[in-house]
Amino acid sequence: MYKINASKELKHIMKNYFSDLKNSPKPIAWCTSVGPAELLRSFGFEVYFPENHGALLGATRKAMDTIPVASKIGYPSDICSYLTADIGSHIQKSSPLLKHYGLESPPRPDLIVYNTNQCREVQDWFSYFGDQFNCPVSGIVPPRHLDDVKQADIDNVSSQFKALVPECERISGNTFDIDKFRHTLRLSKEATYLWKKVLETSKNSPAPISFFDATIHMGPIVVLRGTETALDYYNLLLDELDVNVVNKTGFLKKESSRIYWEGMPIWGRLRFLSELFAQHNSAVVASTYCNSWIFDDFDERKPFESSALAYTTIFINRSEKAKLKTLKSLIKDFRIDGVIFHEAKTCFNNSNSRFGMPRKLKDETGVETLIVEGDLCDLRFFSEEQSTIKIETLLEQISS
Amino acid sequence: MHFLGVDIGSLYTKLLIINSGFEVLYSDIFKTLARNNKRDDILSKLIKEYKIDYSCSTGYGRKLMKSANIVKTELYCASAGVTQLAPIEKTIIDIGGEDIKLLKSGANAKVIDFYMNSKCAAGTGAFITEVAERAELDVADMSRLAASSKSVKELNSFCTVFAKTEIMKWIFDDTTDEDLAKGIYISIANRIQKIPADNSLPVFLIGGVARYHPFLKNILEEKFNIKVTIPENPQLINAFGAACIARNSFVNK
Numbered sequence: 115m116y117k118i119n120a121s122k123e124l125k126h127i128m129k130n131y132f133s134d135l136k137n138s139p140k141p142i143a144w145c146t147s148v149g150p151a152e153l154l155r156s157f158g159f160e161v162y163f164p165e166n167h168g169a170l171l172g173a174t175r176k177a178m179d180t181i182p183v184a185s186k187i188g189y190p191s192d193i194c195s196y197l198t199a200d201i202g203s204h205i206q207k208s209s210p211l212l213k214h215y216g217l218e219s220p221p222r223p224d225l226i227v228y229n230t231n232q233c234r235e236v237q238d239w240f241s242y243f244g245d246q247f248n249c250p251v252s253g254i255v256p257p258r259h260l261d262d263v264k265q266a267d268i269d270n271v272s273s274q275f276k277a278l279v280p281e282c283e284r285i286s287g288n289t290f291d292i293d294k295f296r297h298t299l300r301l302s303k304e305a306t307y308l309w310k311k312v313l314e315t316s317k318n319s320p321a322p323i324s325f326f327d328a329t330i331h332m333g334p335i336v337v338l339r340g341t342e343t344a345l346d347y348y349n350l351l352l353d354e355l356d357v358n359v360v361n362k363t364g365f366l367k368k369e370s371s372r373i374y375w376e377g378m379p380i381w382g383r384l385r386f387l388s389e390l391f392a393q394h395n396s397a398v399v400a401s402t403y404c405n406s407w408i409f410d411d412f413d414e415r416k417p418f419e420s421s422a423l424a425y426t427t428i429f430i431n432r433s434e435k436a437k438l439k440t441l442k443s444l445i446k447d448f449r450i451d452g453v454i455f456h457e458a459k460t461c462f463n464n465s466n467s468r469f470g471m472p473r474k475l476k477d478e479t480g481v482e483t484l485i486v487e488g489d490l491c492d493l494r495f496f497s498e499e500q501s502t503i504k505i506e507t508l509l510e511q512i513s514s
Numbered sequence: 515m516h517f518l519g520v521d522i523g524s525l526y527t528k529l530l531i532i533n534s535g536f537e538v539l540y541s542d543i544f545k546t547l548a549r550n551n552k553r554d555d556i557l558s559k560l561i562k563e564y565k566i567d568y569s570c571s572t573g574y575g576r577k578l579m580k581s582a583n584i585v586k587t588e589l590y591c592a593s594a595g596v597t598q599l600a601p602i603e604k605t606i607i608d609i610g611g612e613d614i615k616l617l618k619s620g621a622n623a624k625v626i627d628f629y630m631n632s633k634c635a636a637g638t639g640a641f642i643t644e645v646a647e648r649a650e651l652d653v654a655d656m657s658r659l660a661a662s663s664k665s666v667k668e669l670n671s672f673c674t675v676f677a678k679t680e681i682m683k684w685i686f687d688d689t690t691d692e693d694l695a696k697g698i699y700i701s702i703a704n705r706i707q708k709i710p711a712d713n714s715l716p717v718f719l720i721g722g723v724a725r726y727h728p729f730l731k732n733i734l735e736e737k738f739n740i741k742v743t744i745p746e747n748p749q750l751i752n753a754f755g756a757a758c759i760a761r762n763s764f765v766n767k
Contacts, residue, residue, distance in 0.1 A: 459633075473710075487633050497633065499574060500613065504630060507587045511625050514590075 116365045118327060120351040127347055128333050132215035135160055141224040141286050144243065146236045147336050148406065148428055149229040150254065150275060150421060152302050155340045156295040157286040162221050163337050164239065167211065168196030171203055172381030172491035174210040181492055195460040195491035197239040204246065223247055225285045227278065229254040231431045233463035252281050256426045261433045263426050271422035296414040298340040299421065303412035308348030309335045310408040315355040316399040317448050320364020322355040325375045325398040326388040327365065335407040370395040371512045372449055376402050376441070377456030378464050378490040383498070390502060394509045400448040402429055402441075402466075434469050438478075441471075445479050451512045452482040454505070459487065459495035484508040516564045517764065519757030520557065521588065521750075522546055522575030525611035525639065526722060527553055528753040531564050534761060536598060540564065541750055546575060557581065568764035570756040586759055588752045589617055589628050594762075595755025596718050597623035599745055605715045607706060607734075607742075608752070609723035611639040616709045629709050636672035637705025639723045642698060645669070648678040649685060649694045656695040657729035665693035669701035677701065699733045706734065717742045724748035 135142065143159035145151050147166070154161050171177040177195060180202030185191050187205070189198050203209050204219070211217040226244050228236045230253065237253055244251035254274045257267050279290045312331070315322050323331065331351060338344040358364070373391065375398050380387065391398050406428060413420035429440055445453065453475060455467035462468070472483035484504055488496035516539065521528040523546055531540040540560065544552060560566065561581065571582035572591040579585075586594075592608050592615065601621050608615040612635050617628040635641055646653050667689070671677045684694060702723075711717075717740050719731055724744045731742045745751060 495633065500630065503574075503587050503589070504628075507589045507625060507628055510587060510590050511628075514624050 116363070118323065118331070118351070118354065120331070120347070120354050123347060123350060124331060124333060127338070127343055129215055130343075131334075131337055132211065132217055135162055135221045136217050142221045144220075144223040144226040144240065146228045146232065146240070148232055148425055148430075149227055150278065150425070152298040152340045152412075152417075152421065153275060153278060153295060154225075154227060154282065155298045156291065157282045157288050159225065159282075159286060160221070161337070162223070164200055164220065164243075165196055166333075166337055167203070167209070167220055168200050168491060169379075169381055170210050170214070171199040172196075173384065174214075175382045175493065176203070176208070176210050177382070177491035178493060180206055180208070191492060191494075192460055194233070194235040194239065195489055197235055198460075199491045200239065201242055204243070223249045225249065225281065226251040227253065229256065229425055230258070231256050231425050231428055233430075233461075235463075250281060250285065252278055254278070254425075256422075256431065258431055259433050260426070260431065261436055263423060267426055268419055268422045271426050272418045275418050275421055292417065295417045299412050299417050300414045301342060301345055302340040303409065303414070305335060305339050305344040305348055306407060306409045306412070308345065308352055310410075312348060312352050312355060313400065313404055313408075315352070315359055316397075318359045318364075319369050319372070319397075319449070320362060320366055321369070321372070321397050321399040322358035322364055324365045324388065325401040325404060326379075326384050328401070328404040329379045329384060332404055332407060339407070364397070366392060366395055366397050368395050369397045371397070371451040371509060373398045374400050374441075374445060374448065374450045374453045375456065376453055376466055378458045378461050379403060380456065380488045380493075380496055381490055382493045383488075383496060386498065390505060394506070396509050398454075400444055400450065403464075405444070406430065430464055434466075434471060437466055438471060438474055441475055442479055445475075445481055450481055452484065452508055454508070455483060455485045457485050457487050459489045460492060461490055482508055482511045515567045515761075515764070517757045517761040518560065518564070518566045518569035519591070519753040519755065519760060520569065520571040520573075520579050520582065521591065521753040521756060522553070522571065522573040522578055523588075523610055523722070523752075524574050524613075526749070527573075527575070528750050529556065529560065530750055530753040530757050531560065531566070532754070532757045532761060534765070536758065536761070538754070541747070541753070543749060553578075568760040570760040570763070572752055572756045584760060584763055586756060589615055589625055589630070591752040591755035591759060592720060593617060593619040593625050593755065594623045594758045595751040595753075596720065596745065597621070598754070598758045600716070600718070600743075603715055605711050605713075605717045607717060607719050608721040609638060609702070609719070609730075610721045613638055614706065614709070616706070616711055618712055618715070627710075634672065636674060636677075637702045639721075639726075641674050641677070642702065642723065642727065644674050645677050645681055645698050645701075646695075649681050649691075649698075651691060651695055653726060656698070657727050659692045659695040660699050660729045661732070663690070663692035663696035665689075665696050666700070667693060667697050668704060669697055672705060696733070699727065699730050700737070702730060703733045703737045707737070713738060713740050719744050720748040720751040722749045
């Protein structure tokens with residue numbers, strides 16, 4: 115059975131990351147997953163990512179218990195299920211972090227920072243915790259849904275990054291050091307470059323890493339970018355996958371079709387979906403989601419401007435036109451036969467099937483497209499049997 | 515040579531045997547129940563009696579038939595079955611017990627596009643049964659009743675439970691049985707209206723609902739200004755399609 119050996123090291127790294135959050139004397143900053151992590155690290159903050167907790171609540175299916183708790187206090191179950199699962203977990207004082215990493219709860223924040231480049235929900239989610247912990251909350255609010263990111267947009271966001279500095283200095287007790295920021299940004303860029311190379315190994319057939327595996331191996335690029343640890347890990351992982359490419363060892367022995375997954379993972383059904391595709395020798399080789407942590411634009415020579423560009427130019431913050439262009443390019447590069455659009459009921463911002471995209475993509479590329487309704491955490495929105503029929507029909511379409 | 519198609523649906527199991535000339539030699543319909551041993555008994559008997567050369571299973575329970583040579587989704591079987599009757603590009607609407615499937619099917623039976631509900635059973639056979647029960651209508655009599663109604667009143671709610679509440683209000687307002695029946699059908703048509711479809715193509719209505727509620731065809735024709743065909747034995751089309759796939763796969767082996 116195909117196995118990625120680096121997984122052992124991954125477990126070790128993630129355990130250490132959470133252990134540091136628990137034991138480190140450093141101040142703690144909470145940050146959105148595509149927020150200004152590098153800037154925060156340059157001040158010496160340990161950085162914690164609530165979305166990572168949301169994903170864990172989803173993957174462990176604990177979210178099914180915690181979402182209703184948040185609903186009771188006015189956060190209904192049809193808004194972001196990361197938000198509702200996380201707030202419910204806080205109220206319930208119950209977190210899978212205890213079982214998996216020995217933390218009774220997420221670490222208490224000294225500063226909370228968001229970037230609404232992904233959605234407005236993070237602002238209200240983080241503000242809730244600001245109130246709960248009597249903790250300052252700061253945010254970056256970039257222009258959204260852009261065709262192109264223009265200089266005026268970069269100037270706007272760059273000045274918002276700079277405006278965070280005094281608050282970071284006050285809370286961390288450290289003076290801003292641009293060389294530390296440059297260093298962190300360089301580490302982050304190098305790690306994201308390696309992450310990109312990791313994902314690109316699956317341009318090969320048989321592909322050595324599936325979308326489902328990548329959702330696990332992306333842990334360090336989300337929570338540890340800007341550190342040597344992330345860099346070392348992706349060097350290790352890439353080396354292993356490169357060897358597998360040379361040896362023609364893939365997660366499937368035979369690929370009958372190659373699939374692109376658009377949208378959020380369905381965290382509580384990753385194994386089910388992975389097995390379903392494998393049964394049909396269908397390789398899910400690429401995704402928008404895992405590509406979201408590739409930041410080609412980081413440039414240590416212009417740390418503020420390039421951070422502004424990199425974090426504003428991300429897929430989720432772009433117009434339908436720009437998204438279509440990106441998808442078309444990935445379909446070509448990864449030799450994709452079919453695209454699955456996951457329409458996540460509680461994640462409007464990361465569901466790209468609602469403005470005619472599947473139809474346009476099919477018309478312009480000839481690949482089959484399918485919308486699967488579900489959710490990132492709330493499995494009440496996912497029908498296993500109906501989705502199976504839809505996916506199997508798509509695979510029949512591709513093979514016929 | 516004989517070929518067996520088995521459609522194990524959420525409510526009913528449909529069996530059908532054809533010869534290599536696509537002639538139907540046998541068909542049967544019975545309730546699908548997890549604890550129903552009848553299916554396995556009948557299948558074993560038929561396979562032996564008809565000396566089945568190849569078989570294909572489909573439907574929600576398609577993976578239950580261990581002896582099947584091929585397993586296909588019901589969308590592909592619907593396409594294969596209707597194409598055998600009408601080898602043209604077409605739209606197929608398949609309304610079953612718990613789902614609606616709508617597909618664009620090629621002249622060569624390829625599924626070009628498809629849609630199916632996956633979050634809610636509004637507009638399906640179960641919806642009709644539930645709402646009709648609340649209205650105390652005999653489902654077998656609904657088409658006859660609806661045919662004599664001039665009403666254009668429709669149930670607004672897609673939610674089956676709320677539709678039941680809504681129809682209670684109609685009953686309180688002394689709505690006739692004829693208008694109740696037609697209102698339920700219009701609600702189904704409204705559900706279908708939201709599904710992307712190519713209305714320039716001939717439309718075929720299949721599935722259990724087409725069999726028991728033929729007046730739905732008139733509602734769809736009137737509402738969408740299209741011509742709708744209900745093939746003979748619409749509930750058996752997917753089993754027929756499965757048998758055709760078995761036959762074609764065997765011949766092309």
